[in-house]
Amino acid sequence: METLERIIASHSFVQGLEEKYIELIVGCAANVRFEPEQFVCREGEEADNFFLIRHGKIALEIFMPERGATVIETLGENEILGWSWFFPPYRWHFDAKAIELTRAIAFDGKCLRRKCEENHDLGYELAKRFAAMLMERLQATRLRLLDLFHSKGAKLDYWGLT
Amino acid sequence: MDPFLTIPFVIQRVKKETSDTVTLEISRPDDRVKTHSPAGSAFSFLPGQFNMLYVLGIGEIPVSISGDPNHPEKLFHTVRKVGAVSIALSLMEKGDRIGIRGPFGNPWPVNKAQGMDLLLMAGGIGLAPIRPVLYQVFPERDRYNRIGLLYGTRAPEDILYESEIKQWRSKFDLEVLVTVDRAAGDWKGNTGVVTTLISKVSFDPDRTLVMICGPEVMMRFSCLELQKKGVKPENIFVSMERNMKCSVGFCGHCQFGPWFVCKDGPIFSYDQVKDWIGKREI
Amino acid sequence: MGAKYVLQASQFQFLFDALTARGYQVIGPKLQDGAIVYDALSSVQDLPAGWTDQQEAGTYRLENRSDSAFFGYTVGPYSWKKFLHLPARKLKRGKSAEGEFHFVSENEEIPKLAFVGVRACELHAMTIQDKIFMGGIYRDSSYAERRENIFVIAVNCGKAGGTCFCVSMKTGPKASGGYDWVLTEVIEKDRHYFVVESGTGAGKEILAGEEILKELDCPLAAEAEIALSERIVEETACQMGRRLKTEGIKDLLYKNLEHPHWDEVANRCLTCGNCTMVCPTCFCASIAEITDLTGEKVERVQKWDSCFTEDFSYIHGGSIRKTAKSRYRQWMTHKLAYWIDQFGTSGCVGCGRCITWCPAGIDITEEAKGFYGDS
Structure with a gap:
């Protein structure tokens, strides 16, 4: 059987992380699974976890009274979910819902924060990985701000063709 | 052969793809007349090439060919409504006529x-x-x-x-x-x-x-x-995409750095264009 | 080298007559609207004898010469391109009936034209446009047919203008090819004559030219006459009003696409497009759809266009080149750099028209210096 440590080590998020650090964080980790439609977390709740997704698909959603639930982004294999655990006030900002059967490693945020405070080298290693992920997500979000595929509103009547 | 020769084609089918996009299936009205490309050969195309689509009284635009290169006798063009000609094309019905010039441009290196x-x-x-x-x-x-x-x-x-x-x-x-x-x-x-x-x-x-x-x-x-x-x-x-009027390098509109998108492109290797593609207003 | 002959200025009308007799319409320089332009000439009386021009950035003035030279000016606002790559041309006419439409290609009458007074820089400009319209896999048949039906009488320049820089572009002032005849105008105290040389090659125009020389009974030029004519052109080469450094200019401009100097030019450029209209190599055109009220009869018309308009680069959603800076950059970089990649030659022949006819006096030779400064 695969040990939790081996599973963690195989996730791209911890690529290159020294074994001693993996040994340190494995104590905060647990295997989890989410059924389709099962919520992983809800906006406003305490963010005491983050997840290394092993496979499956999770949608980050936001609910708008007039439009209903809207998917902001989907996350899948080898991606991670959750950074609210790292920063006060440790609250989830979006809903996260599995849309396929999803397996992940969940980390206890409090436990990890404590270990990072005790061992800043570990903290730095994790912070670097979070920063890289934040950059990628921010760049992708900026691209989407451009709304590249939006039709510039070519109007039929403008051309007298209705 | 005259690159400005426009050949009439007939709309066979209009398929609504999305709210602003249609796919036109078109063919030569008269099978006895062999379709010819400007180079003089029977009409055939390679993936990535485009035709100039013409609507009488409205104008002409470049549109990539979206059909099967093994069956060039059935031409497919997927058109998004963004201007006068593409809107006119989207309003076409079976039996309507449009004009075709092409194919032009270089293909994908399949x-x-x-x-x-x-x-x-x-x-x-x-x-x-x-x-x-x-x-x-x-x-x-x-x-x-x-x-x-x-x-x-x-x-x-x-x-x-x-x-x-x-x-x-x-x-x-x-x-x-x-x-x-x-x-x-x-x-x-x-x-x-x-x-x-x-x-x-x-x-x-x-x-x-x-x-x-x-x-x-x-x-x-x-x-x-x-x-x-x-x-x-x-x-x-x-x-690449640029304004095109003639599609054969005469009109100058499609220039993109040292290239004419119509005849040097529209397909470029990233190696060719990497120093140009991010430059503003090139 | 072909043999050189002497043609008296007084015989010029016979030359016109000989060309006319062979079916050519004579096109040459004449005074019109305060400038020397190229147009149909009915006789030698139309030539701007005794006139010259003074040119500077944004300035063009006609003045009297102290002699009666026929070709004593430099170049005016028009170039010969308007007779080959027409400013407006019907491509075809279309008609729709019962849902079908038919096109009739315009059967153009291709006139036989004799160009009289083509300058060395203009010959180069014609060769450059040949590459655009006849040099690739596609051929502009209208241009090609027009090009095949001209008789070219070149004139070596006896005077350089204030905005001339053909020496920098290696295009003049001596005609080096592409003509049927080349003349050098010589005015001595009591003599006014032309040293004539036939072009090399064996085209029908060359043969016609030799016939005409015989008909006019032109004597072979004497050594002294030849020497004098050559000295005139050599002196012209020393009078260039402008100079353009061309060494490594392509790479220089490619390296400096974001140079602040473009902003500086943009502050002065009115994006009027004059430079593109007067340029003998600028070839850009648009194609317009013109319909009658019923929408059943249409014409497809090709017209000169300019990269200085915002519409020029329009793709759905907006224009690629919205700013004056980007349009000036496009024009100048195309002319001096892209052209080299596209056609193996500079797009500039050093005629100076863009400098003279720019209402803001923008000078391509000065602007280029802006990049050599601190590259």
Whole structure:
């Protein structure tokens, strides 16, 4: 059987992380699974976890009274979910819902924060990985701000063709 | 042969693809007359080439060919309503006439991908000029290693060729990943930009040929992301778009740096254009 | 080298007559609207004898010469391109009936034209346009047919203008080819004559030219006459009003696409497009759809266009080149750099028209210096 440590080590998020650090964080980790439609977390709740997704698909959603639930982004294999655990006030900002059967490693945020405070080298290693992920997500979000595929509103009547 | 010769074609079918996009199926009205390209040969085309589509009284625009290069007698053009001519084309009905000049431009280097992984990336209407590549590679599927199609569009209802994509997925050994910019809560697919799909598909960066068509920004970011993964710039190809009037290098409108997009393109290797494609107002 | 003959100025009308007799319409310089332009000439009386021009950035003035030279000016606002690559041309006419439409290609009458007074820089400009319209896989048949039906009488320049820089572009002032005849105008105290040389090659025009020389009974030029004519052109080469450094200019401009100097030019450029209209190599055109009120009859008309308009680069959603800076950059970089990649030659022949006819006096030779300064 695969040990939790081996599973963690195989996730791209911890690529290159020294074994001693993996040994340190494995104590905060647990295997989890989410059924389709099962919520992983809800906006406003305490963010005491983050997840290394092993496979499956999770949608980050936001609910708008007039439009209903809207998917902001989907996350899948080898991606991670959750950074609210790292920063006060440790609250989830979006809903996260599995849309396929999803397996992940969940980390206890409090436990990890404590270990990072005790061992800043570990903290730095994790912070670097979070920063890289934040950059990628921010760049992708900026691209989407451009709304590249939006039709510039070519109007039929403008051309007298209705 | 006169490159300005416009040949009348008849609309056979108009398929509404999305709220602003239609696919026109057109053919020669008279089968006795062989269709000719400006070069004088019988009409045939290669994936990535385009025709000039003409609507009498409105004007003429370049539109990539989205049909099967093995069956050039049935021409397909997928048109998005963005201006006077494309709107007029979208309002066509069976039996209506339009004019065709073409095909023009250079093709995707499909044969170069033989023995390699082939990665196709499309954004929005950019899927249209990619479709002929798939039509060409499917009958000779074993000549290529992995084939992946990464397609990003605005919303689930804007996905082009949706039922066909499903068929391709099941019939051919093709990995298809679709992502949308925004979706309602019941969307089960990916949400995010097309570049995020690159790390979800498996390919050997050293032996992969990539063809990208979509908005210029999307192509630029995709090229950067692919380079990050180790794909060589000379193995990445993009399809450029500029204003075109003549399509044969006489009118000067389509100039993009030292090139004429109509005759030196529209397909360029990223290696060729990497110093130009991000430059403002080139 | 072909043999050189002497043609008396007084015989010029006979030359016109000989050309006319062979079916050529004579096109040459004449005074019109305060400038020397190229137009149909009915007789030698139309030539701007005794006139010259003074040119500077944004300035063009006609003045009297102290002699009665026929070709004593430099170049005016028009170039010969308007007779080969027409400013406006119907491509075809279309008609729709019962849902079908038909096109009729315009059967153009291709006139036989004799160009009299083509300068060395203009010959180069014609060769450059040949590459655009006849040098690739596609051929502009209208241009090609017009080009085949001209008789070219070149004139070596006896005077350089204030905005001339053909020496920098290696295009003049001595005609080096592409003509049927080349003349050098010589005015001595009591003599006014031309040293005539036939072009090399065996085209029908060359043969016609030799016939005409015989008909006019032109004597072979004496050594002294030849020497004098050569000295005139050599002196012209020393009078260039402008100079353009061309060494490495392509790479220089490619390296400096974001140089702040473009902003500086943009502050002065009015994006009027004059430079593109007067340029003898600028070839850009648009195609317009013109319909009658019923929408059943249409014409497809090709017209000169300019990269200085915002519309020029329009794709759905907007224009690529919205700013004056980008349009000036496109024009100048195309002319001096892209052109080299596209056609194996510079797009500039050093005629100076863009400098003279720019209402803001923008000078391509000065602007280029802006990049050599601190590259």
